[in-house]
Amino acid sequence: MVQLLTPEGERLTHDDFAFTGSDADLVGYLRDMILARRFDAEATALQRHGELGLWTPLLGQEAAQIGSAHALRPTDVVFPSYREHAVAMVLGVPLANFLALFRGSNGGDWEKLETFRNYQIVIGCQALHATGYAMGIQFDGAVGNPDDADNAGVVVYHGDGAASQGDVNEAYVFAASYQAPVVFFCQNNQWAISEPIALQSRIPLYERARGFGFPGVQVDGNDVLAVKAVTDWALARARAGEGPTFIEAFTYRMGAHTTSDDPTKYRASGEEEAWRGRDPILRLRRYLRSIGAIDDAWEAETEAEAGRLGEEVRSLIHQIPDVTMDHLFQTVYAEPTVALEAQRREYAEYLAGEDA
Incomplete structure (x- = not known):
C-alpha cells in the first residue's frame, strides 16, 4: 500500500510515488477537508430535521476525495457516484445542487457542469458512462501528445460494492480493450452497505485490475499526500494515451452508508474506534503542526470559516424552490x-x- 504520511503525522518516502506539492498546498488540503466535513455534517443534520429526504455521508473519506480532486486539470472530467461531495467542492460545484437533489427538488440535471458530471444514484452505471466519454476523448485526439496542455483524462469514482456490479466490470473490459484514458478511483470504505469487503472479494481489489490488463495500485485512502501522488501518476498515464488505471483508496466509512442506514446493526464499535485513530484530518493536522505550518490562529480562522459555511448551507435549504x-x-x-x-x-x- 502506498503511504507517504503515517497516522501519527510522520512523512514517509516511497520508491515509486512522491508528493511534489508544497507545505502551503497541504495547508490548503487541510482546509478543504475541514470544510467538506462541515458541509457533510450540516447536510446530515438537515436530513435529520426533515429538510432532506436522504443524505450520503462522506465522513472519513475526505483525504481520498480531496487528494484526488487536486490532481485534476481543467481539461479533465469527473464521473461521480453519489458521495463525492468533497471532490465537487474543490471543483466549485454549487452546494445547492446537492441539497436540491437530496431534497427531491432537482433530478440531478447539472448538464452545464462540464468537468463534474451528474451524480449517479444507480450503483455503478457511471463507470460505463465514464469509459464511453474517455473513448470519445481518445477518438477526438485529446490524448497522447505530451506537449499538449489540452490533453484530458477521465476519473470515475465508485465504491467497493460497485466493483461487484456487472456494469463496472464491463467498463473495465471496454477501457482495457480500447486503452481508454480513464482512471477508476475506487473508494474502498470496507462496507457495501452492510456487506464487508472480505465477503465481496477474496483478493485485494487493486489486484483485479491485472486480470483486465491494466495497472492497479492500492493507496492509503486516509493519506492525502499519497492519494494526490498516485492520482497524479494515473492521470498522467491517461492523458499520455497509456490507458486505464485502477486506484484502490483503502479508507473507511466512519458513518452510515446513508442516513437511512444504521451501521451498529452490522459492525462492531471497536472497528470504528480503530479507524478513528487513522482519521485523515487528524494526521495531516499533526504533520502541519509539527513543522509549524499551522497554529492556533489558523485553526481558529478555519473554524470560523467552517461556521460561516454551516450558516450558508442552512440558509440555502430555504432558497430551494419546491418542484x-x-x-x-x-x-x-x-x-x-x-x-x-x-x-x-x-x-x-x-x-x-x-x-x-
Whole structure:
C-alpha cells in the first residue's frame, strides 16, 4: 500500500510515488477537508430535521476525495457516484445542487457542469458512462501528445460494492480493450452497505485490475499526500494515451452508508474506534503542526470559516424552490411518450383519490 504520511503525522518516502506539492498546498488540503466535513455534517443534520429526504455521508473519506480532486486539470472530467461531495467542492460545484437533489427538488440535471458530471444514484452505471466519454476523448485526439496542455483524462469514482456490479466490470473490459484514458478511483470504505469487503472479494481489489490488463495500485485512502501522488501518476498515464488505471483508496466509512442506514446493526464499535485513530484530518493536522505550518490562529480562522459555511448551507435549504410532480414529468424527455403520459395520468388519478 502506498503511504507517504503515517497516522501519527510522520512523512514517509516511497520508491515509486512522491508528493511534489508544497507545505502551503497541504495547508490548503487541510482546509478543504475541514470544510467538506462541515458541509457533510450540516447536510446530515438537515436530513435529520426533515429538510432532506436522504443524505450520503462522506465522513472519513475526505483525504481520498480531496487528494484526488487536486490532481485534476481543467481539461479533465469527473464521473461521480453519489458521495463525492468533497471532490465537487474543490471543483466549485454549487452546494445547492446537492441539497436540491437530496431534497427531491432537482433530478440531478447539472448538464452545464462540464468537468463534474451528474451524480449517479444507480450503483455503478457511471463507470460505463465514464469509459464511453474517455473513448470519445481518445477518438477526438485529446490524448497522447505530451506537449499538449489540452490533453484530458477521465476519473470515475465508485465504491467497493460497485466493483461487484456487472456494469463496472464491463467498463473495465471496454477501457482495457480500447486503452481508454480513464482512471477508476475506487473508494474502498470496507462496507457495501452492510456487506464487508472480505465477503465481496477474496483478493485485494487493486489486484483485479491485472486480470483486465491494466495497472492497479492500492493507496492509503486516509493519506492525502499519497492519494494526490498516485492520482497524479494515473492521470498522467491517461492523458499520455497509456490507458486505464485502477486506484484502490483503502479508507473507511466512519458513518452510515446513508442516513437511512444504521451501521451498529452490522459492525462492531471497536472497528470504528480503530479507524478513528487513522482519521485523515487528524494526521495531516499533526504533520502541519509539527513543522509549524499551522497554529492556533489558523485553526481558529478555519473554524470560523467552517461556521460561516454551516450558516450558508442552512440558509440555502430555504432558497430551494419546491418542484411539483407535473414539472418532473415534463422534464423526463424533450417530447412526452405514450407510456410517460399514462404514468402522469395514473399519478393524477391517485392524487385525486387521496383528496376525495
